[in-house]
Amino acid sequence: MIKNRHLIDPMDFSTEEIDKLLSLSEQISKNPENHSKKCSGKILGSLFYEPSTRTRLSFESAMMRLGGQVIGFSEANSSSVSKGESIADTIRTVACYADIVVMRHPKEGAPKVASMYSDVPVINAGDGGHQHPTQTLTDLLTIRTVKGSLNNLKIGYCGDLKFGRTVHSLIKALSRYPDNEMHLISPKELKIPDYIKEEILDKQSINYFEHEKIEECINDLDILYMTRVQKERFFNEEDYIRLKDTYILDNEKMKKGSDQMIVLHPLPRVNEIAYEIDNDPRAYYFKQAKMGMYVRMGLISMLLGVC
Amino acid sequence: MMTINTIENGIVIDHIRAGYGVEIFNYLGLDKVDYTVALIMNVNSKKQGKKDIIKIENEINFDLSELGLIDPDVTINIIQNHTITKKLKLNLPKVVENVIKCKNPRCITSVERHLTHVFYLVDEKKGVYRCKYCDEKYALRNRV
Numbered sequence: 001m002i003k004n005r006h007l008i009d010p011m012d013f014s015t016e017e018i019d020k021l022l023s024l025s026e027q028i029s030k031n032p033e034n035h036s037k038k039c040s041g042k043i044l045g046s047l048f049y050e051p052s053t054r055t056r057l058s059f060e061s062a063m064m065r066l067g068g069q070v071i072g073f074s075e076a077n078s079s080s081v082s083k084g085e086s087i088a089d090t091i092r093t094v095a096c097y098a099d100i101v102v103m104r105h106p107k108e109g110a111p112k113v114a115s116m117y118s119d120v121p122v123i124n125a126g127d128g129g130h131q132h133p134t135q136t137l138t139d140l141l142t143i144r145t146v147k148g149s150l151n152n153l154k155i156g157y158c159g160d161l162k163f164g165r166t167v168h169s170l171i172k173a174l175s176r177y178p179d180n181e182m183h184l185i186s187p188k189e190l191k192i193p194d195y196i197k198e199e200i201l202d203k204q205s206i207n208y209f210e211h212e213k214i215e216e217c218i219n220d221l222d223i224l225y226m227t228r229v230q231k232e233r234f235f236n237e238e239d240y241i242r243l244k245d246t247y248i249l250d251n252e253k254m255k256k257g258s259d260q261m262i263v264l265h266p267l268p269r270v271n272e273i274a275y276e277i278d279n280d281p282r283a284y285y286f287k288q289a290k291m292g293m294y295v296r297m298g299l300i301s302m303l304l305g306v307c
Numbered sequence: 308m309m310t311i312n313t314i315e316n317g318i319v320i321d322h323i324r325a326g327y328g329v330e331i332f333n334y335l336g337l338d339k340v341d342y343t344v345a346l347i348m349n350v351n352s353k354k355q356g357k358k359d360i361i362k363i364e365n366e367i368n369f370d371l372s373e374l375g376l377i378d379p380d381v382t383i384n385i386i387q388n389h390t391i392t393k394k395l396k397l398n399l400p401k402v403v404e405n406v407i408k409c410k411n412p413r414c415i416t417s418v419e420r421h422l423t424h425v426f427y428l429v430d431e432k433k434g435v436y437r438c439k440y441c442d443e444k445y446a447l448r449n450r451v
Contacts, residue, residue: 108441199429
């Protein structure tokens, strides 16, 4: 039962619960109008302590499409946080006004703290470089919808694998499904952290390969998951400038990929996917963004027990 | 040869890795007590080469489980009437609160000062803990 639970870490739900959520989300994506009154009379508290376009609008749109309403703030300056209020106090207050809360915060673990003090479900919408579980759900829904399954896939992750929280979460999530093979493509400086290899991939005997060039494995992939080198994760701007354009996916590289391969990206992109790829039928990143809204509709419905 | 008397009632913390005795002594606050305590350093040991020992002449009521964080290989001997009545090996505690401080500057504990610092044991063999909030790793220095 997902009802009344919090979603802080993508691993908070079992694979059975995730499968159930993805099925509901898929159903919603096919007939969203059937769900347009499910959250009538319910309120989503949207607490965004740092800027976000996609995630915030996606959550707010999801709630509105379910017939619910949204209250909240989109930057810390416009809330009592600027007066020094703690997360514990903020959430206890907001939980009096909202039926469910979504929180993005620059500090890692902030939504976890909120969940400890909240009487209503709390959804983590990203906490620094740590977790972003609804992006993972978005990725899983997109993959399952296009590929029909989450098993037996060859997935290439490309770009910033060191700081990229979406990559870490997706690797963890897909490691729970059988026969998946991972290809980790990054410059030396942005390699996947050892703990992901030791505590996830090795522990679960997942087949994985490390590469420095996309060309080394693109012909073998079912999914190419591109990521942005995130400026905000660097303490040193020189390092960012040196690494930001390491991988640019263009038509030339795409020629080497199979017709069945799909390209995903959590967005926003900067330079890592050339605009010429947008018309390639294998470019799925905008459809993926739409899936994000459907999976959030499914998630809100299940946490509120209205599905 | 130095002689240190046996104790009548109390505990002996044995097989402390040489050099770690002072840390355990200070952790238990033994520098402030008014009963007899002895910290013996660099004792010859067949198994360890050198070891430290702490003898405490009192029926103390410490939570000794957290000593495993300083040195997980120590042995605790409970002494009653000059005889060892119980020998305990320490296991690493599954959860530690406010003993390990999270050093990740991006962790919520760096700004919300009232929060309890909580670490969970994730790998007993390697002595690896992770912060409850941000998953920052803390590895025991004498394990990894």
